[in-house]
Amino acid sequence: MGFFKDLFQTKKSQDRQTVESAEEPQTPASRKMSANIDYILNSFKRTQDLKVRVLNKGEAALMFIETLTDQGKIQEMIFTPLETGKFDSINEIPNSKITTNIDEAINSLLKGHAIFLEDGSDEISLFNVTSVFNRSVREPENEKVVRGSHDGFVENVMINVNLVRKRIEHKDLVVKFYKVGKKTNTNMAVMYMDGIADPVIVQKMEERIRAVKVDKIQSPGYMEEFIEDSPISPFPQMLNTERPDKVVANLMEGRIALMSEGSPTALIAPSTFFMFYQSPDDYNMRWYNGTFVRLIRFSSFLIAVGLPALYIAIVSFHFEVIPDDLITPVKSSINEIAYPPIVEALVMVVIIELIREAGIRLPSPVGQTIGIVGGLVIGDAVVRAGLVSNIMIIVVALTAISSFVVPSNELSTTLRLLTFPLILLSGTLGFVGLVLGFMFIAIHLAKLESFGVPYFSPVSPLSFRDLKDTFIRFPVFLMKKRPKDAHPMTETAVESGREWKKDGKSDQ
Known part of the structure; x- marks a missing residue:
């Protein structure tokens, strides 16, 4: 009981705490250069990659990490202009910044800047000489599309913001930067469209980011667990993507994007369950083709979660539902198996997960070989040995394929995780357990929220208007209103569509 008491007391104290933005310390620099150098060296615990170059016979110094x-860049921006006599003083060099706050100078060193100190002056010159190593912009490996753009985010947050701004050339696009992590000082960017995004949701996002007091934040995945509504839920409440076009589409609906330095992944909030089944390909192809593909994805949800449980319930409790022509093949397939179907299913699901993990962790050529050869060899061997029925092999294979159809890798992992409790329920209670499992999932989805927005919207609460882009995709010119679940301040997205005339007649 003490643990829960401490937990609730901590939660209450956090609720009472006033969230304040972190301010940079203000420590004035000394006019003695040696005092400033000692202060900086002691602040960095005299780390050996902090260099001090003494200049002008000891009257000035240049410091950098x-x-x-x-x-x-140091030679080109600082020393060359001075050696050529182009500038009489280092303070005259363009793109330099002057500060009298020594803590600001320390933070600049951590960003890769060089600082110039002079004896008898409390002014410190800052120069941006950061060494940049960036991965080239290319299509994300886990979010490929047939049609559409083929560029993706990289590990530099400034480049990622640039990729979004190139697609939204408008003054209403707002970018706010935050430093998160006491030790890492990770640069995070929040992006939204002013006038479209709900200010209440924007404020929630900013308050939750400021409230995070940790030593390190290495990626948006770290931040997600701190700011999402229900971290205990297996369902992701923020959509993650590495595609700029996907971020732009959601920004224009009134949602918020969160990016982090050092990660190519962007988080989108508020998110709904149905957003995880949408892909840029849906809008790059004909609307009926997009609808067909999307319906296949939604059917994959039922197959990935419920097919093994349904098979176990049938062969264990409800054999009468099998058609007469299939009774003999099914019975002969499972008749020689020494243990119940629930054990058979759990063993095969675990083997599939092992093969999948091995394929991911190993180098690409070896991983593909393990996935194909391992699956074929193990599948054939266990059937020949009489350890698993051939029908169970088919069921588990269909389940694995269906889980990979989901465009979001995070939701795909959730579906595979939900397979285990449903197998246990159907193996003990049959159809009753299967129904109870799906009821629990449906209730949980209806109860879940993402930044105050219903997670199962537009089904619960029901919005017929937003169903145009949920299970099916209507033509874009008919989706004139932004989805309600994003709480947009401006609902109209399409003012005029096909009002042009064809052969003198309106197309409408």
Whole structure:
């Protein structure tokens, strides 16, 4: 009981705590250069990659962190202009910044800047000489599309913001930066469209980010667990993507994007369950083709979650539902298996997960070989040995394929996880357990929220208007209103569609 008491007391104290933005310390620099250098060296615990270059016979000094700076930039931006006599003073060099706050200078060193100190002056010059190593922009491996753009985010948050701004050339696109993590000082960017995004949801996002007090934040995945509504739920409440076009589409609906330095993944909030089944390909192809593909994805949800449980319930409790022509093949397939179907299913599902994990962790050529050869060899061997029925092999294979149809890898993992409790329920209670399992999932989805927005919207609460882009995809010119679940301040997205005339007649 003490644990829960402490937990609730901690929660109450957090609710009472006023969230304040972190302010940079204000420590004035000394006019003695040696005092400033000692202060900076002691602040960095005299780390050996912090270099001090004494200039002008000991009257000035240049400091920089060797592992963060580009030596070529230091020579080009600082020393070459002074040696050529182009500038009489280092303070005259363009793109330099002057500060009298020594803590600001320390933070600049951590960003890869060089600082110039002079004896008898409390002014410190800052120069941006950061060494940049960026991965080239290319299509994300886990979110490929047939049609559409083929560029993706990288590990540099500034480049990622640039990719979004190139697609939204409008002054209403707002970008706000936050430093999160006491030790890592991770740069995070929040993006939204002013006038479209709900200010209440924007405020919630900002408050939750400011409330995070941890030593490290390495990726949006770290941040997600701190700011989502229900971290205990197996369902992701923020859509993650590496595609700029997907971020842009959601920003234009009134949602918010969260990016982090060092990660190519962007988080989108508020998110709904049906957003995880939408893909840019749905809108890049004909609307009826997009509808057909989307219906296949939704059917894959039922197959991935419920097919093994349904098979176990039938062969264990409800053999009468099998058609007469299939009774003999099914019975002969499972008749020689020494243990019940629930054990058979659990063993095969675990084997599939092992093969999947092995394929991911191993190098690409070896991983593909393990996935194909391992699956074929193990599948054939266990059937020949009489350990697993051939029908169970088919059921588990269909389940695995269906889980990979989901465009979101995170939701795909959730579906595979939900397979285990449903197998246990159907193996003990039959159809009753299967129904109870799906009822629990439906109730949980209806109860879940993402930043105050119903997670199962537009089904619960029901919105007929938003069903145009849920199970099916209507033509874009008919989706004139933004979805309600995003709480957009401006609902109209399409003012004029096909009002042009064809052969003198309106197309409408």
